[in-house]
Amino acid sequence: MRFSEAFIPTLKEAPSDATSISHKLMVRAGMIRQTAAGVYSYLPYGYNVIQKMKAIVREEMNRAGGQEFLLPALQPTDIWERTGRLEAYGQDVFRFDDRHGHEMLLGPTHEEVITSIVASDIRSWADLPKLFYQIQTKFRDEARPRFGVLRTREFTMKDLYSFDADEAGLDKSYQKMFEAYCRIFERVGVAYEPLATAETGAIGGSASHEFIVLADSGEDHLVKCPKCGFSALLGETVCVAPATEPNRAECELKIVSTPGMTRVEQVAGFLKTKPHRLIKTMILEKGDGGLLAALIRGDHELNMSKLMGSVDDWGLKLASAERIAEATGGPVGFSGPIGLSGITVLADLTLKGETSMVVGANKEDAHYVGCEVGRDFTPDSFCDLRKAVEGDLCPKCSETLKLEMGIEVGHIFKLGTRYSEKLGATFSDASGKENPVIMGCYGLGIERTVAAVIEQSHDERGIILPKSLAPYQAIILPMQAPEGELVQLGEKCYNLLKQAGVDVLLDDRNVWPGVKFADADLIGVPTQIVLGKRGLKEGRIEIVDRRTKEKTFLPIDVTADSLRDAVAG
């Protein structure tokens, strides 16, 4: 392609509302333009990168034995009612009635559709296992789209669904996908972490892994051990606080007035103490309607999934003001463990043996100071209830953990029989008995992965595309225009490379060298072929690696082979 004929509208400045690096660079590089909040148009250069990404994913899915489908984005609402997921997705689903008044939706995902097909057309154990996938547009009316292409309302996702006859088969399918994902992320050159997770959100199921790409603009928090390499999602980390002596000072329990102080910082400031000397008492409503209290140090955050796990109740939610009053006799913001009766009280491990703590007094505008855990109240049990914080220790090797942020680019789940049961996807086993098919689902965000690559692979001049995603392997930059020896040489290199089957961009524009360099750097073509007077005089042409800026030289009488090899580098 000739730059003069291509449509790569580069920008010197990024739109002011772009915040993440990938957003700024993708707009500046002429890859994307925004059409609405969380809705982007892909320009040819950007779309080409997306297509490369899809091709890699497709290859790896096929290698693992996947078969590709095309499924409708437009789906009838009733199959969603059968699985009960309309509730779970709630406001995130784009819904409307068609002209006949039938309720339709734009699919946020495709489990229902694919499982319906399997339900009607897979009948025997001999039909299993199967790996079915599709790479398609999904729609989710996100509460808050952000970070450019990282979180959008319309996006391309690869989803593969596995169908197995037994658990062992599911394990095998899961393992195949796990390996395929590793290959994919390696091929696009990102540093990633597969992290185990217990949370399965709206999809529901047992085991799962999130594939996270480390990046500052990520929305996922994780911890990483600089020593042994341990890493885990923040919410999944077993918390190990550094071994400090608890405060054993003698203290006297006293009630003090704290007018209007409901927030930890307010109370701490008012009483001239530190948040970690406070105990937060959170009242929760159980799935069966009962109440429960969870105690957390003031500077910590409650980890809902740990708490849910501790009490084996996945229907827990924060209690309403009315229920709090019912449990404690006081208003929201002044709850405390002292005198609480009739409900289970769980305390985080860090509170064990602490003295001189501040707790709510279960009445308006009052707190206790000088509270000693075990003397003034005794929780029913101590367990790990909090989210990890900077400074916590690695549960494997006790090194101090680092907090990092990352982008979730893939998520794989063992689903079990949840959907197959509801949608009647069963098969006859060898003994003739009907069993629900055992499922797994494996998602991967296409645009998000591309954005994540850019988040990781850029410099102050622009994007650095890996060869695997680059629409053009090389860009030829004749330092002269519109005519002359260098232009002739550029044409020659261009034709030779095309002959050699290399995707190449020739910057034939009549612009200043600085513009050519700047655009070449910005759009991230992996190899630059610089044709200048200097080189011409010395009888050589210059090959520059976009990433390393390293220069190599070729004799000026290039051939298709020598050029191709230099570009393949």
Next chain:
RNA sequence: CGGGGCGUAGCGCAGUCCGGUAGCGCACCGGUUUUGGGAACCGGGGGUCGGCGGUUCAAGUCCGCCCGCCCCGACCA
């Protein structure tokens, strides 16, 4: 959904407080020179100032309603 901010040329912004001929930089078009890091000079085009309504002799500017976009939070892949 709560809190905050913004909307003026393709992009980045000034002008709004205090009403009086709509500006700047980059980009764009024509010309001259020029080609190893976003060039210089000359000439030029481009705006329902987000929309609707109101106040006024006069509204980008004041008032009201609406729309859009961004940020923080809640929520979520």
